[in-house]
Amino acid sequence: MKFLCGALGLLMLVPARMPACAQGRSEGLGGVAGLKVESYLQLRYTNDTAMGDYGSLRRAKAMITWDPGARLRFYGQLLYKSGNRATNDGRLWVQELWVRYRLGSGFLSLGQLKPPFGMERFTSDAALDTIDRSQPTDHLIPNGGLPRSFARDIGILWEGGERIPGLTLALGIFKGDGALSEPYSGNGPLIAGRAVYRWRLSGANWLQFGAAGATRRDRDIDFSGALPGTKPWGTDHFRGRDTRWGVEGAANVGRWRIRSEYLSVGLSGSGQNHDLTATGWYAQATCVLSRRCEIVGKYEALDPNTRVVDRNDIGWTTLGVNWFLHGNREKIQADYIFKQARGNGGWDRTLLVQYQHYL
Numbered sequence: 279m280k281f282l283c284g285a286l287g288l289l290m291l292v293p294a295r296m297p298a299c300a301q302g303r304s305e306g307l308g309g310v311a312g313l314k315v316e317s318y319l320q321l322r323y324t325n326d327t328a329m330g331d332y333g334s335l336r337r338a339k340a341m342i343t344w345d346p347g348a349r350l351r352f353y354g355q356l357l358y359k360s361g362n363r364a365t366n367d368g369r370l371w372v373q374e375l376w377v378r379y380r381l382g383s384g385f386l387s388l389g390q391l392k393p394p395f396g397m398e399r400f401t402s403d404a405a406l407d408t409i410d411r412s413q414p415t416d417h418l419i420p421n422g423g424l425p426r427s428f429a430r431d432i433g434i435l436w437e438g439g440e441r442i443p444g445l446t447l448a449l450g451i452f453k454g455d456g457a458l459s460e461p462y463s464g465n466g467p468l469i470a471g472r473a474v475y476r477w478r479l480s481g482a483n484w485l486q487f488g489a490a491g492a493t494r495r496d497r498d499i500d501f502s503g504a505l506p507g508t509k510p511w512g513t514d515h516f517r518g519r520d521t522r523w524g525v526e527g528a529a530n531v532g533r534w535r536i537r538s539e540y541l542s543v544g545l546s547g548s549g550q551n552h553d554l555t556a557t558g559w560y561a562q563a564t565c566v567l568s569r570r571c572e573i574v575g576k577y578e579a580l581d582p583n584t585r586v587v588d589r590n591d592i593g594w595t596t597l598g599v600n601w602f603l604h605g606n607r608e609k610i611q612a613d614y615i616f617k618q619a620r621g622n623g624g625w626d627r628t629l630l631v632q633y634q635h636y637l
Contacts, residue, residue, distance in 0.1 A: 312345035318404055318607075318636040322362075325629040334361035336632060337403055339373075349380040357428070366425045371459065373428050383439025390430050390457055393420045393470035394437075394448035395490045397526040397539055398560075399429060404606050407535065407564045408598050409613045409630045412578040414558025418541040420452075420468055420492045420522060423504025427456035431468060448472045454494045468494040479531070486528040493521045501545070505556050505582040507590035512551035519546045535564040555584045574598045591620035607636040 317340040325331040337359055344352040355374040360367050376389025392399065398406075398415045410416075421427040433452030454466020474488035502514040524541040540559040547553050560578035567573060576596040583590070598613035610633050617626040 310344070312347075314343045314345075316341045316343075316636065318634060320403070321633045322409070323629075323631045327626045327628070329363070332361065332363070334363075335359055336362060339403075351378040352376075353378070364425070366428075371426070371428065373457075374430060383441060385437045387435040387437070388433075390432050391435060392429055393431055393433070393450055393452055393468060393492060394435065394472040395419050395470045395492050395522065396472075396524060396541065397474075397488060397528065398537065404634060404636075407537075407562065407572070407574045407600065408576055408596050409611050409632050412539075412558075412560040412562075412576065413580045413592065413594065414539065414541050414560055414578060417504045417580060417582070418522065418524075418543050418556060418558050420470055420494065420520075421456045423501065424456045424460055424462075424499075425503065426459040426461075430457045431455070432458060433468070444476045444478070446474050446476075454496075455499070462499050464497040465499050466494055468492060474526075483531050484529065485531075486526075488526045489524065490526070491521075491523045493519065495519055505543075505554070507586075507588055508554060508583050511554050511583065512547060513545070513554070515551075516545060516547065517551050518548040520544070521546070533566045535566075537562045537564075556580075556582045557584060570602050572600050572602075574600065587620055589619040589621055593618050606634070609634050 317338070319338040320336040322334050322336040323331070324334065335358070337357060340356045342354045346352070353374060353376055354372070357371045357373045358369070372390070374389070374391055376387050376391045378385050378387040396415055396419045398411050399419050401411075416422055419429055421429050421431055431452040431454065433450050435448065435450035438447040449471040450469070452466065452468040452470070454468035455462040455464075470490070470492035472488060472490040474486060476484050476486040478484050496516050496518055498515050498517060500514050501516050501520070502509045505513055521544045522542065524539055526539045527536075528538070529536045538559070538561040541557070543556040545551070545554040545556075558578070558580040560576060562574065562576040564572055564574040574596070575598075577593070578596075579591075579593045581591045595616045596613050598611060601610045603609060610631070612632075613628075613630045615628040615630070617628065618624075619626075
C-alpha cells in the first residue's frame with residue numbers, strides 16, 4: 279500500500295537508531311554541534327458513511343533544527359502523506375524553511391512559516407487532543423484551503439517576549455501567495471498579528487485569552503476550497519481584499535483542558551467578485567483520566583457564506599479517547615465524529631483511529 283511505502287521511505291530518510299533522532303537531543307548529529315533531527319509518522323484508519331473505509335499515511339514528518347550560536351536558529355520541515363484521498367497526497371513537501379535571530383527578549387524570523395493567526399493552528403499535529411484540527415481552523419485562517427500551502431507563506435515574522443508579564447505578541451508581513459509550491463502570484467502583502475495574555479493561577483493552572491487579525495490585497499487567488507459552495511460568488515478567482523479576525527480562550531485547570539475560538543473572514547470583492555462573510559467556531563474540553571488515558575469532546579460549526587443557508591453550513595460533534603504509550607511520542611487516538619449539514623435531517627458519521635510514533 280502507498281502509505282506503508284511512504285512510511286518505509288521516511289525510515290530510510292531519517293534512521294531511527296540515531297540518538298539525536300530518537301530522543302530529540304541537541305548534542306550534535308554527525309559531528310555538527312547544535313544539530314537536531316526528529317521525525318514522526320501517523321498511520322490512520324478511516325470509516326466514513328459517505329466515503330467508506332480506508333487506511334492512509336496521514337503524515338510522515340522530518341524536522342531539522344540547527345543552532346549554530348546562542349541567537350541563531352535554522353529550521354526545516356518535510357512532509358509526506360499518502361492514501362488520504364487528497365490532491366496533495368503522494369509528494370514530498372517542504373512545509374517550513376526559515377532562519378530565526380534572537381533580538382532581546384524576542385525573535386525575528388525570515389522564510390516560509392505560519393502567519394500568526396489562530397490558536398489551534400499553532401498546536402502541533404503531534405500534540406492535538408483530537409486527531410484533526412477543527413473545520414473553522416482549516417478553512418478560515420490565512421491560506422486555509424490552499425492545498426499546497428499547508429497554512430504557510432513567505433515572509434518576515436517578529437515575535438515579542440514577555441516584556442509585560444504574561445503578554446506575548448507576534449506581527450508578520452508576508453508575500454500573500456501562500457507557500458512557494460502554490461501557483462499564485464501578485465497577491466499581498468498579507469499582514470497578520472496575534473496578541474495573547476496568560477494569567478498564571480495556582481500550581482500548573484492557567485487562563486489565557488487572545489485575539490488575532492489579518493488582511494491582504496487579492497489580485498487573483500482561489501478561496502473556493504476554503505469556502506465550499508461559494509464559486510458562484512467568484513471566490514475561485516477572487517479579486518479584492520480578505521480581512522480576518524479571531525478571538526480565543528484557553529484554560530488548564532486541574533484535570534481539564536479547555537479550548538475555544540471564534541473566527542471570521544470578510545471578502546470585499548472588486549469587479550465581478552461579490553462581498554462575502556464566513557464565520558466559524560469551536561469549543562473543546564479534554565479530561566485527563568490518568569497518565570495513560572484522556573477523553574475529549576468538541577463541537578464545531580462553520581458557515582462559509584452567511585448570506586445564504588445551505589448544506590455547506592455544518593455542525594460537527596467529536597467524541598474521542600487518547601491512549602498514551604510513551605506520551606505524545608507514541609500514542610493511539612480514536613475519534614467518533616457526528617456530522618450534520620444545514621437542511622440535512624440525518625447525520626453522517628466518521629470513525630478515525632490513528633497511531634502516532636516518533637522515529
